[in-house]
Amino acid sequence: MATEAKTPELIVSVSPHVRGDETVGRIMWTVNLSLLPAFIMSVYYFGPLAAYVTGLCIVTSVLFEHFYQVSLKKKSTIGDGSAFLTGLLLGLNLPPSVPFYIPVVGSLVAIIITKLLFGGLGYNIFNPALIGRAFLLISFPKLMTIWSEPTAQFVALDAKTTATPLGILKEGGIAKLVEVFGDKTDLYMNLLMGSRAGSLGETSVIALLIGAALLMYRGYITWHIPFSFLATVGVMAWALGGDSGFFTGDPLIHLLSGGLILGAFFMATDYVTCPSIRKGQIIFGIGCGAITMMIRLKGGFPEGVMFAILLMNCFAPLIDRSVKARMFGAIKEKKEQKK
């Protein structure tokens, strides 16, 4: 044929022949970016030490992933941003003043044990950063509960240690907590801005919400998990968290303190370890909220977000299996079955 000579080498591949722009890397790096406000606030309140702790977590996480994969002659996947994200989240979940080996051990457990030994991104059952933190909390209970007072000066001072709001709440009740912060408005404002003791990245609710807004705007997370998580915490705090009987609790204190906002928007929503069907995500969120509040109100720890998410991670596959998205053309089938 006449055109034969001109015909170029043609590529044959399966349909579809066009693809959307979204990539795993773009999603992960956007999530990293969305945590930038919280990171900045952590440095603002807790000084350069915060940057050092978080940075160390990131560097070690990325290095662990890289060398694990290289040593097994696999393709290094550090470019997809997920190891960076695990390190960042681990750092933001640590107390401000921890010795250097805490981030290192945390990254090791998070990246090697929780993520890579299970098969890498996509196959891990548990949120790597949270397992890393849980491991540290159980192994180094003292070091992991030394809370510096926020200085709000971008400088490293010999920060005084203090208790977290949830710690105070657990020991002394609401009255004591309000007394520490002055009055209720001051308490709420400080919780919102982040001027309180706690893990590095969890304190500034406003900074976290800015990042969460970015993720929701980009469609990377939806309302299902955060909303059901927060709503459950709010309702349970109001119903069961009061000093003078049922329905006298202060839901705002519980919503604004601890690691709830960080957990609900950035950790419970981890794609790999949460259900992927929207209906299931609501169940997941409610479960997270309920366990969080059970631990906060009745458990031995002042804070329960981490364990709540980890426990619900176990149920994610089960939830996905039991709720199905409504299938097209399924209505009729059900009716016929009922007959």
Next chain:
Amino acid sequence: MSKTATFERGIHPKYHKELASEKSIARAALPDRIVVPVSQHIGAPAKPEVVIGDEVKRGQVIGSTTGFVSSPIHSSISGKVIAIADFPTSVGKMVQSIVIESDGKDEPVVFNENPDYAGLSPDDIKTLIKDAGIVGMGGAAFPTNVKLSPPKEKRIDTVIINGAECEPYLTADHRLMAEHPKEVVEGLKIIMKSLGVKEGHIGIEENKPDAIEAMRSAVACETDIKIWPLEVKYPQGAEKMLIRAIKGREVPSKGLPMDVGAVVQNVGTALAVYEAVRFGKPLIERVVTITGTGIKEPANMMVRIGTLMSDVIEQCGGLVEGAVKVISGGPMMGFAQWTLDVPVVKGTSGILVMAHDEYVSSDEYSACIRCGSCIDVCPMGLNPSILSIYAEKGFFEDAKENNLFDCFECGSCAYVCPAKRPMVQFMRLAKSQVKP
């Protein structure tokens, strides 16, 4: 109409319709030779009725039906049969094909015209449609007369003409509706009559305002036919989605449109039906969109069935430097070609040529991160994520239990997948390993 009709979920790919949407349908040149596969449709292949050396005329039957679900084939030129052998086709299979060399005269057979076709009975209409070799021209190529002969217990009350053309790039149906609206409407009326149906609908995606306008004026005097602007969303033109959008009915899982009283026909099919019934003209040509950044002059062309893609591409100025992929059909569900020496067949809606910058590799992919994007877009409400994992790991029975066979391979899941997983390939793999 306040709200445009649509279905749930789906995707919004980049359409690139502008490449060809303004190009009027041009008639392709008489080809020197045609290659007509005996199987261009779903069902039994046609049986060759000619031998090498036979002289044939345009419109002459060269292959006859071999069963109820089958379709005859006709020569689209006049000339001599020079070969009957297996040739590559656009779906990747080698199929027995009749090769005819043109004598340059383009002599037709005598077509039986029916100027007063309004008086024909439904059975007469179906016979004419069958003899004309008409099959669904949207791509699936199911014999039209079979679709128009549902079992008695299925009561059909609605005919829908599919003018959605939701595949990116393609503009063949668009041009057809804009340029031949009257003929499409007549085709619809004939189809309605053959089924004894009073209700006709034409669904058109809103990105074709001139087609909607043309069709609206063509049905101005028709009381039983309604034009439906549809939301621009892929796969709006999938049969099940279209019925859902227009009639609000859902074809049950594993069912057919006739289970909800509907028959859907493509715009091109409606035109072919009209021409077959009115002029006795068999299906020997069709509108094809030749488009993409890899083609020099994108066009919409009336191409004779059996014309080689290489001939058609040459008439559009040829390929640009760096063209890497040629697709028969649209970019979402079309087939990539390994050679251009494959014929345009009854189901060929487009020839899409991608230049290198447009081409996306699907070679590299990573593990599913369970982001759920595919679940959010699957028009069938399936969980493509878990289906792809089952297929990847060889759990084909589990895939089947998760409604694998409701997947019609629209590719929406693969389009949105951030891990770039070959979702459609996984579905096909699983389907090939278990019985429905």
